[in-house]
Structures are given as structure tokens and as C-alpha cells.
Amino acid sequence: MSKQLMKPITVKGYAVAEPTETQKFLLKPIEQQVNSLGENDIFVDIIASSICYGAFHHVGNIPGHEIVGIVRHVGERVEKDGKIAVGMRVGMGWNYSSCLECGSCKHHFENLCDSSKPFMNAPIGGGFQNGVVWDSRFVYPIPEKLKSVDAAPLFCAGAAVFSPLKLYRESPYSKPNEFKVAVLGLGGLGHLALQFASKMGFHVTALSTSANKEEECRLFGANDFHVHTNENSVKQLNSNFDLILNCVSTDIDTDKFVKMLKPFGKLAIIGVPSSGSIKAGAFAMIMKNRSIVGSGGASNDQIREMLNFAAEHNIKPQIELSSLEKVNEAMEKVVKNQARYRIVMVVDKEIVDKENQ
Template identity: 30%
Template sequence: MTTTHAYAAQNAKSALAPFEIQRRALREFDVQMDVLFCGVCHSDLHQARDEWRNTIYPVVPGHEIVGRVTAVGSGVTRHKVGDLVGVGCLVDSCRTCASCQEGLEQYCENGFVATYNGTDRVSGEPTFGGYSTQLISDEAFVLSVPGNLDPAGVAPLLCAGITTYSPLRTWGAGPGKKVGIVGLGGLGHMGVKLAHAMGAHVVLFTTSASKIEDAKRLGAHEVVISKNEDEMAAHANSFDLIVNTVAAQHDLNPFINLLRRDGTMALVGAPEHDHPSPQVFNLILKRRRLAGSLIGGIAETQEMLDFCGQHGITSDIEIIPMQQINTAYERMLKSDVKYRFVIDLDSLRK
């Protein structure tokens, strides 16, 4: 076992603070890495403060991880020492259910093992995430990072990137399709970039006129102020797909009205409280679909990373030292970041 420096929350009220964890001895198919960068996801805050009522304390958050391989188990064939690699939200699954067999480990019917706040399937011990100097994961859940991309900017792709890529791919975003992205935060800005790179006509929905210029810089062809009824009405019955990234409770009906017949709105934002139920006839009369989507499987996540490598796509980030994580959480609550905090783990090694 290896002593690893980390930051952890001890309870729902405590700030994150220095903490030491013991990483396991290498198993046959394990990959050990020095963590270089770790993105800060809003779900990290939810878990640290037990807002989803399932946190195992102490909790070491972090599931947008880029690192350098330092050791491998005797059976590892996919990665070698020195490789630049990534780990996202999953570090294991049952691997035998129908979903796992189809490469959809995020929907594992026996429950996937989360990178943190999960339970290791072998030892039964809690998993600890990327707010730490070292990580160990089974090679089947370790991804290759394209060498032409900035490693710090890649980190948020492991959650924010795949969370938006998966519904865009599932519901066919591409040339000739009109795609809406609701919200311009950590998820939304990646949705705009990816949908644009896929060749779709991209419309960004925001409540803030101050975000119009930035949305167009990121790749939106149009920007709609969602509080403006006339602007919304001008797009009625016209969208093939809307990816809703907003993680706060809100009325879905105005966006459902914008879907064409057989259009889909995919929810990827995870609010603390459920949205009000939509009007059923808004769905029935146009055969519209209201769907949900959860990150992506390992194969799809690697596909997303390769796609980003081909198109030069990374997240817009602000790099912080580990010691500023509590301030970053407070700023994140105020949407005071463009568009993702990324922790430089060298700050913790020092």
C-alpha cells in the first residue's frame, strides 16, 4: 500500500482539508498513476456536502483525472509506464450484465463503482478520487489521452465532455440537425463545442445576455435568451435535439415546445430537487421524447477523447492549487468560473 496525499471532507459541514489515504497494492490488471490534473465538477460539491444524501465520509472527490502512469500490474497490456492517461467517473462495474456487455458500463445493472464515494468490488473499501497525488485503477477503466491536447484542459472532458458527447451521439447530432444547448456552464460550454464540431446548427439558451458573445466564440450559431418569450416562440417546433445541462429546478415545458415532431430533449444536469412534471400533451401531440443521459461507457469515452484530439477540443479552464478548493466551491456556486476549475496536483506534492 502507498500513502497518498489528498484533500477530503470529513462531514457535510466541514471544509475540504489535507488528508492521507492508503492506495492499494497493485493487482494484476491495475494501473498506477501520478495525478497531474483533476477537474472540479459540481457533483463534487454535491457529494462533499451530502446534498444527494449518499455520501460516505471521509470523501475525497474528483472524477475528471489526467495522470502519468508510474507502474502497472503484471497482466496489464493496454498501458505502460510513462503513458498519459485519464480516469473518469467509473473505476469498475460488474462486467457481466447486459449493459456492461454492450459497453454501457455507466448503466451497469448491478451498480458501477464510482471513482469516489463508491465501494471497491474486491476489498469492500470506499473509493477515493482525484483530489489526490496518486490513483490506482483497473486498466479496463483507464483511458488514453491524445498527446496533442493540453492535459489540464483534457481533465474536464472525462465528465463534462462525455456527459454532453453521449446524448449528442445517441440522438444523432450532425450536419442538417438543429441542436439546442440549455445553459452555458461547465457542461454547456462543452456541449456547444462538441455539437459545433459534429456539424450541427447550434443554438445556446441562456438567461443572461452577458453570455451571448462567449457562446458564439465557443461555436454557437445563435443565442436565445430563454426568458424572452418572443425569442423562444421564434424557434417553436424546430429542434431535433435539445441537451439540457441546467442543474437547478426549472420548468421544462418552454423547451419541450421547441422540439419538432419526434424531437428529443435529453436531461444531463442533476438538480438537487426534481423539475416540475412537464405537460403530457406537449409530448403526446408531437411524439416528442423527454430523456435522460448519464456520462458514457468506456469505449464511448475513448471515442470522445479521440474526437477531441482530432478537432483540437479541450475545456475552457481556470487552474487552481489544491489549497484553493474551498474558495473554488464558493465561486462555482456563483457561476464565477469560465468554465471549469482544474486542480494542479503539483501544488499538493509541494
């Protein structure tokens, strides 16, 4: 049953208006009304919302899937359950809901559910506005140590790199103290991947196209740095890594990176290739039991673990602050690869200022 609110809530945000040559689409102001909540729903006043490049791959009515806010209203079942309460600071990411009954859900991989619904399916969804309605079973309390503007990018970028580091951290070929991780690309995903991998205790190598990024990569936790367009570097890296996280959103020479893997090594595809496909030769994989794996975000349990790990180890994104009113300007900067490394839109300035005191 739905719960009628005592007073309708007007939500103001920005929705897709039309394509443009420079940034694929233009966002325009809109207003929506929330009159009631489903039994598992909550209404959240947004504090901060960050911009993921994935917004350009899945354009719904209102983009945005890295969201932090304060719970203001809860549905009847949520109220009885008590796990999510009014006044709690929570975050939301790509997944709005799943069936919670299939094999994937029962094995606690809700993000892999065939009936999983992304954020654009929420009744009032998407982070480019001042409030959202969300399924309470897919929101996550935020540790006190994490500021809202730092927590927002963790709900997509942080989750996306944390999950494969947890799932693929063991190898029949390398002992735990020999396990080597490489991160391809220093961007919204890559700069967080370096931090998580380093704090997990792995030997971490940054792979970049630019020698100018070495100092920055080492500050984020890289033990080694290589320009992968340098032929001499590439040759010495063959059969060197147990896991490579591909964090770039362009097409890559997949075979080159497969050959950098040790036997049983894995190339994890996190960034979406610009062509939408991956081409790789079979021989290099077959001869050394190498594999290419996908990484479909993180499960509910993994997101909770990731947030606690980030808080404990002081892992946070490098961000630029903006506002909802400047969303088109911010989106254009992201698509031109000028963001360093996440643009976070401040929605509730009073709370953000208070956290920074």
C-alpha cells in the same frame, strides 16, 4: 491475486471533513498508504484534477472525478495484457468499474451497468489527491495533442455532452442536414456542448437567460443565440429543434423547452435539477412524439472516441488554474457559480509547465 509493491506509497489529498453554510462541506488534508495492487489495478500519479459541480451531489470520502495522471505501477494482469503500461498518460472519470458481464456491459455501455461502481468506490479513489488506485479497464490513454489541464474536464463534462450528441443525432423527421441542436446553459457542460455540436456539423443554438453571453456563445460555436426568458423568442422557437441538451443544474420550465422540439425531438437531461426531479405535461409530448431522455455519462468506447474527436478538432474547456492546497477556496467558487468554466487543480506543476512550453 494482489501484487505487493516493493515500497509502500503515501498518497496525500483532501477529504470531506464537515458541512459548512457556504459550500456544503469542508475538506481537510489526509494521508493514505498503498501497499499492494489488485491484478487489474494501476497506481496513477495525478497531474491535474478538475472540479465538477457533481461533487456536491455525491460527496464521498475524497471527491474528484475528472483526473489526468501518469501510470506508475500496474497489477499482474495489467502487466501481462500490455494495454496500459507504466509511463502512459491516462485519464479517469465517474466510473471506477462495472461487472463487465451483464447485458449493458456486453453491449458496450458499461456506464449503464446496474453494478457500476463510481469513483468513490476505488481503493484509493477521488481526484483531490496526488495519486489514485484505479481499475485499469476504466482508464483511457490521452491523445498527445491534449494538454493535461485541458483533458481533465473532458472525463466528466466532455463525456456527458458528447454521449447524447452521438446517441440522439438522428431523427425520422429531419434529414441530417436539417438536424438542429440547442444547448441550454453556458457553463461547465454547456460551453463544451456548443463546441462538440458545432464541430459535428449541426446547426447549433445557444439558449441563455442573459443577452450578455451571446458573443461568448458564438465564439464557442453557436450559430444562433436566444434569451429563453424573452416571450417573443420563446414563441418563435416552438417546434424548432431536434435535440436540446439541458446543461443547467437548476429546475427549469420543462414544458417550455419540450414545446421547442420538433416532432420526435428529444430533451436530454444532463445537468441535475436542484430539486432532483422533473415535472412535465404529457400532452405536448404525446401530440408530437416528443420525449425527455436522460444521459448517464458515456461508455468506455464513447470516452475514447470523444478524446480523439476533441484532439482532432481542438476542442478544449475554458479553465481557471488552481492547486490542491486551495481546494476549499475553489469549491466555494464553484458552488457560487463563479467559475468560468472549469477550475482545474494543478497537482504536478513540473509536468504542466513542461506541456505549456
